Amino acid sequence: MLRRPFLSAVGACSGLGIASALGLSSVDSVRATQDDEETDWEAAADERIEEHRTADLEVRVVDRNGDPIDGADVDVTMTEHDYGFGTAVNAGTLIEESEPGDEYREHIPELFNKAVMENQHKWRFFEDDPDLADEATEWVLDQDLELRGHACLWASVDSAAVPEDVVSAMGREWDDGGVTDPEEDPEHVLERATEHIETIMEHYGDDITEWDVVNEAVNEPGFIRTIDDVTRGFEGPTLAEWYQLADDIGSEHGVGIDVNDYNVLVGPNTGTRQFYQDQIEFLLEEDVDLDGVGLQCHFSRGNTLEPDQVMDGLDLYADYDADIRITEFDTEGGSWDDEEKGEYLHMFLKTVFSHPATTDFVMWGFWDGRHWYDDAPLFYEDWEPKPGYEYYTNLVFDEWWTDEDGQTDSGVYETQAFHGEYELTASYEGEDASTTATITDDDTIELELDNEAGEDSIPGFGVSAALAGLAGLAGYAWLRDGDAETA
Template sequence: MTNDDTRDDGELTDEQTGIETANEPIDTDDADDPTAAEVTAEADGVLESIDRRDYMKAVGAAAAASAIGGAASSPATAETADTSLSVDERIQEHRTGDLEITVQNADGSTVSSADVTVEQQSHAFDFGTAVNANTLINSSSEGDNYREYIPELFNTAVMENRHKWDFWENEQQLADEATQWILDQGLDMRGHVCLWGREDVAAIPSDIQTAIDNEDAETIRTRTMDHIEEIITHYGDDLTEWEVVNEVMHVYQMQLGVYGDQIDTEEPWTGEVIPWTSDLLADWYSQAADVIEQNGYDLDIAVNDFNQFAYGYTDDRYVNQIQHLNDNATDIDIVGLQAHVGARQGEYNSNDDPDGRISASQVVQEMNKWADLGARLKITEFDTYNGDDWNSDQERADMLENYLRGAFSHPGCDAFIMWGFWDGRHWENEAPLFYDDWSEKPAYDVWTGLVFDEWWTDESGTTDGSGAYSTTAFLGEHEITVSTDSDSATTTVSVTDTGTTSVTVDVEGDGTGTETETDTETETETDTETETDTETETDTETETDTETETDTETETDTEEPPSGDLIASIDPGATSGSTGDLMQFWITDETGNSTWITDLQWELGNGSTGSGWYTDERYQSAGTYTVTLTATDSAGNTSTDEVTVQIS
């Protein structure tokens, strides 16, 4: 979807479908026609230094669940989400791996009581943004917020406009400078887009528009095929993938120039030629696949479109398009789901002004519709500009969290890309993270809190008697630092497998020599009492004395979380409202790295119940209601949390 810069707030009704759709943006400062309508992120003895592309190949080789297929290499590995698991359970299963670190001296003797820290450096998952080339190159400079925040907050980017055909032919130098800047920051970049059949938005060159008007099919075929080859070979392996044709379910102007009246523009699904299953569409994708194969590029081939989440009509059409291309052109590697979220009053998953404000579980359910077609999934253009019923920027932040949690928990998804992050450079002045003056929106805390805190490894501890330290790490690159009484060593390791990654670190010296004493007392129903006194003294050639004393008395009545801590707390959207208002309740995960949430049960104070990390209710009578959340973790512990809701 989308172009860069226009600020037209008007929303079109898609003339091809008869259904209200997200609009395509257009940068009027960049377009040939300023009145064009707006239509909708060192190895030391462990791993040699690798770039992110090589790293992602390693991910694919290590685990099918995180594989990213390549048109020039192996096919993509599709995977659906197990919806019987909670969001957090899926994240634990698919986004983390065990990291086992062994510390030893040069002679191979292990070192106990060595200090170990594990600090994540980058994610395997792609967290990205659209970048405006004109703003980046012509309207900002080193040190400006726009340039600082891109590599700070994201590891992946996509060009908003300058890789689109007409833009690219007229401003290739600007496109190249912006692309190179992105790559120089260490970010990946996806190609958006070879062809886009939307007229009057500077996506179609003027000579092609003339050919469309004249139904000059030969010119359209020849020029489109040549352009696909030209732009793919121009960037080669610098990009990760290419969307060959954008939004073919909704816009197909170039196909009209070839097929004419064979396409029914009023009801395109009924015509003799259906744009999203046409021979020409298959030919375009075949051309891209041939160019990639002939040049030996490691590039994925993608489809991209909008309205998959809230609307119902896209379900079969998008499946039909992908199956058509798989059968008649090439295996599709990436299914792009744009996710321009709209706040409306219509019923979700209908075609009548549906509301896109859905839960993380619903996000996952929608993604599953396209998760078993042989391709990986990516959220490609997230924002929350659309619709007239947003209540606050906090609500927009809540929706970012829903979609982000859902996508990250889905084992078939590899990326979450927002369509711009700053109001000053967003096509609807409604970017997720920053206001026009660069002050932070509520969604900024959601983004940084999840990407760089909750889903970020920062662990420390000491090696045990066998010189080992183990922890759970999110998939990505991690820096390991080991310290002894006389030396330290730092190395980098990539955790690419949801299984176990083992690392051995050589270092001089002994451990800290810290004596550990542990006294643990709990109560059990069986009144079983156990006392254990263990003392071990070891004298080695390095004169290391280690003494451990453990006294354990066990008496346990009930399973409660340690120290009375909550497993999950309630995060209400509001604690007061009027009868009939939608009252929303999320949870905050309070578990540590050793356990995770396995069950969440809600009592809403009016006899209604719910389960999972999110629930909502419309209270029909005024009064005070107590909402109770009962959470269970993987160790069998339970906790409860309550909030009071006042309805007037």
Template sequence: MPDLDPTSRRALLRRGLAGAACATTAGCAALQGRDDASPAEPSPGQTPSVTTTPGNAESRIQTHRTGDLALTVRRADGTPVTDATVSVTMREHAFRFGTGVEARYLVEESSPGDPYRERLAGLFNTGVVEHRNKWRPWENESERELAIRASEWLLERGLDLRGHAAIWQRFDQPVVPEDVVEKVRSDDDDRAAYVSRRTGDHVSEILGHYAGDVASWDVLNEQIHAHHLTDVIDPDASHLRAPEVVQWFERARQADPEASLYLNDYDVLAGEYPDYRDDYAELVRFLQERGAPIDGLGFQAHHDGYEEARSPDGILDTLDRFADLGVAITVTEYDTVGDGWTDERAADHLRTFLRTVFSHPAVEGFVMWGFWDGVHWAERAPLFREDWSAKPALDVYRSLVFEEWWTDETGTTDADGRYRTTAFLGKHDVTVETGGRSRSVRASVTDPVSTTELAVEGPAESP
């Protein structure tokens, strides 16, 4: 296994720490249509029920992840084409199914045709450079070059790019530049001003570099757990109400007006940590009160031990709570590591967890923190072992993402030249065949409420 730079390693997260889909509704809980028979949260010490599908998940998925597509086929003279065969085949999900990406392995240790590259491009539509877009690596020329090359590789293959992470204040990970760490630990009178300038300038620089290319950015990572920098800049403020965080988000918006700006943290969706959930909500409300341009929340989903698996209703309750704050949600850094996990348990958990989060209207994406043991921080990636043999979770992932939630429909036009179907939100190829000729067009179904109308001129008839 190659040497890896530290990433946001869930098994290490508690060590050494010093320190908008539902917004316009009456509340997400009312939207869900829960089955009261869904399992309750386990009591302490009880084995969680992670294999029970939440009630009405399928109906929620149909409501929030599909839309109606109506096709009208007419000849050049405007007359309808009847009994034409219409096929609708999905090309790409609108929902972001992503993975963390090890930049050095991608651009320097793999080559065209390598399983890492092939699986990455074939299984996901979103990529996250795991380590080298963090602050200290970014200021190292060779590390920055790796980050840029990996990002370009992803973009060239049509994957969306998430940025991770502009500011992360861990001192026991190599993510904060050494001069900033030294200044924080000093007694210098100018240390607050120095750290404020360096952090703000970095946010502007890295978001400005990727402006227009990155779909969403983790502007601030793990503020609940590590806040050395804000403690220096805003010594009289709680780390949950530090004014400097508002400035970071404002700098981020100025640097890239189009990217969705995120907080990202752990112990919120996985495991039973109600105090951390309360802290996260307080931080979000503070930023909103101050007018910070926060668009979304990242919920890290490292499950460090089988006991951190939660019931579907528990997951939905947490998603509801934060969606009601008017922000989008992305599940980030998903994996199952630590004691109690077997390959079979991990596969069952992925099935239930992914179905649950996909069914929630506020969730925009689901990101694994790597998919192959060979470059996974704990050698416990969800889908592939180091020898590239498949884990049971691979079949689960493929069967959901590319079969159950994949559009592949065929029918015929009626007397008015009309054909209607339901399609999962995303991009589709639509082919009309009649009289031995065919014509194909591209359709994007993006609205789960309104019908997507598509007019197609029928293929020219054979002479």
């Protein structure tokens, strides 16, 4: 079944609305009622997506003599996006033997190519149960997913992310953690935090793609204020030293280092945005090689943005020579219904994907059963899909997904391909060949078949290399339609 009919069928079966039951996706029905202004934003986003997220692909098919084969069958099959589409995951659910755990594990590699631990890589959680952190990390990597590191340090005491001895040394009481008689000790905070950055980054090495080194330094500056006794903790000298340390370790392992904070895109909260820019510029002035700027994006109805506001906000961070990542997207609260949340996901995801400086879109959970507000974008607690599921899958695995086939004309088949991983096959008169390729720019791929083109061939094709001896397709690395397929 083709991907679009497949997804529409899923929508009909899951009760996502009359439009789906009639063979129309809810996305189609919404678009049918959009006014001209909404259509304008989407048309502009589609133009940017075509410019920045697709490439012209040319597949040349030649015979054993290097002559082009006219009329050869060619299949261009996408297996994975270059762009990161991810989710936060709960470590305990990942490894528990249970029915919810089974569903959870099934959906993650089907829907995403990137993940981040919701809690288990945070300081106190990691120190309290490193085995759980390691088991969950291993599971994610075994699914061939990229894994973000979140976070080396986060000074949020009330979120239970800080070890008890460090809470006490910050001079903070924490009844839930048994810290009732704290004694401030800035040197202890500095020593423990510096040691932990080195410990966790070295422990995971290149298993992690990038680390949030000091999470929420603007909104949770407790460590820096304790150590440096400064008001603007996001510009404290210790912050620069920690990022320089992380930069050195990351360079050894090929791991990126990021900043990450909230209220830096949503709102718009202009004051927090300015503080965040100040932090980024401070780190750059301290010769920190920053790889990513993380924008958390927890939306309620009251802090949503229009498409032009999203673009303007992203533009604020686009000049720092760092990747922009949406790191913690969700839409929560009872003041808007799930269809409205799904429509917002559609608009926001498409607008973000269209911005050339963005590289990742990560949800802060996808299932109500493991979501900090019990209000995730894609699934209810009973695993029934929400409207957001259809909006998400229609974009990521249909509108932005390339599965094309056709025949060569004078030995050449041309198509437009979304950036990603591909399996390419060619066949002619019982002979076939295949290869894999990463397409992120205009490219030409050549396949050689072990036969002769015949009288209608066009000699002198300029073949410089041949990819012979490849037979059959490797199994899909990241399937969208459910069941594994092989050639």
